[in-house]
Amino acid sequence: MKMALSNKTKAVLLGPLNKNNPIIVQVLGICSALAVTSKLEPSLVMAVAVTVVTAFGNVIISLLRKTIPNRIRIIVQLVVVAALVTIVSEVLKAYAYDVNKQLSVFVGLIVTNCILMGRLEAFALGNGPWPSFLDGIGNGLGYGWILVVVGFFRELLGSGTLLGHQVIPQFMYDAGYANNGLMMLAPMALILVAVIIWVHRARNRELQEETN
Amino acid sequence: MNREKSGYTIIYAAVMVIIVALGLAFTHQALNERQTANVNIDKMQQLLRSLNIDATAAEAQQRYGELVKNAYLINSDGTKVEGSEGTTPNDPAFSTTPGDEEARGLPVYEAEIEGSVKYIIPMQGTGLWGPIWGYLAVESNGSTIYGAEFGHQGETPGLGAEIVMLSFREQFIGKEIIKEGAFKSVAVVKPGQSVSNRDYVDGISGGTITSKGVDAMLLNSVGEYERFLMNLNAVN
DSSP states (O other), rough: OTTGGOOOHHHHGGGGGGGTTTTTTTTTOOHHHHSSTSHHHHHHHHHHHHHHHHHHHHHHHHHHHHTGGGGGGHHHHHHHHHHHHHHHHHHHHHHHHHHHHTTTHHHGGGGGGGHHHHHHHHHGGGGGHHHHHHHHHHHHHHHHHHHHHHHHHHHHHHEEEEETTEEEEEHHHHOOOOOOOOGGGGHHHHHHHHHHHHHHHHHOOSSOOOOO | TTTHHHHHHHHHHHHHHHEEEEHHHHHHHHHHHHHHHHHHHHHHHHHHTTTTOOHHHHHHHHHHHHHHHEEEEEOTTSSTTTTTTOSTTHHHHHHHHHTTTTTSSSEEEEEEETTTTEEEEEEEEESSSHHHHHHEEEEESSEEEEEEEEESSSSTTTTGGGSSSSSHHHGGTTSEEEEEEEEEEOEEEOOTTTOOSOEEEEOOOOHHHHHHHHIIIIIIIIIGHHHHHHHHHHHH
């Protein structure tokens, strides 16, 4: 296990959490970041689902990488991802029905999440199972924390609740405060992601693009 | 074996597909019972919500059993279909989806709340993005609404999706479906407007098409039960 978390593999795991974040740096997986974050609970479940699928998808493709014919490479990746997502969807329907109702079609759409196919192509095909697993976990968590932050603000400001529990006290509503309806719509999620990118780039100057 | 050869590619693809298919079929089979149970409990929760009872998934089955005393199918003339009685998920009423053209009849549920009978009418319609549905609980006079529950598949959050909220649903309590001896149902109008000869409720601001869908559902889908409701009204 000493070799398991060498500096290189640590970078694989931690990179996507910050400097190589799938959503705010690689700009992948935006669609579902908008769609499921109107409440915090679906954001959390989606984050876990994507992390699980990316990690295990990465491992499976990594284990198979020396056997996959080049001509059907993308198809094999797609089949693996689709099968994993179907299994996740079935498990959710059986054990977390309410959350599955909230996520509805977006669980199935994990298949189309660019992050998954992106990592399979960019990493799993050329690396061993353990680093691939960590890369999957890292990207899943990098995606996940953005979703949680966006979901947190959208639910707090858009519904006054967190995880379904009323957080904004009644006296504020009586004083004239109203929930921000705009927070419930998808464009607001995009604006929130933009604000996160803004803060992130300000703190990591090397990520800022050159302008003339 | 060279992995770029066609033969290898075809065999690889075939084996992969077979393994995945078996794996998915096995998963589905293993989880199917729990999934069906969840769907049934969800339906029971919806029926209970139409009776203004908010039950958690854990208590839904028990409360449903306590309150829903009977369920059966009816013909379009309002008479009961022979042998269709039964309240469990395997019985005709619970297992019939409204709108199913091959069904033997229209499902009706009878609930008993504090000694008085309420009739629950399932309804279905079309919203903006997909199907909408609901359950209307009616007093034994076939006219006064006791409670209403609505559901949708993909209406816009914050707009059409608001039909599931208590604030929309509770408007229906006390409204009359039958007025002046005729089936009028309840209209859903733009907030601020009114209707002269029918009871009405306010639609959702910004959710016009979904509101119109609910309006049409109340008229057409509940309209299929017109004879049944008029018969109740004549007797009570």
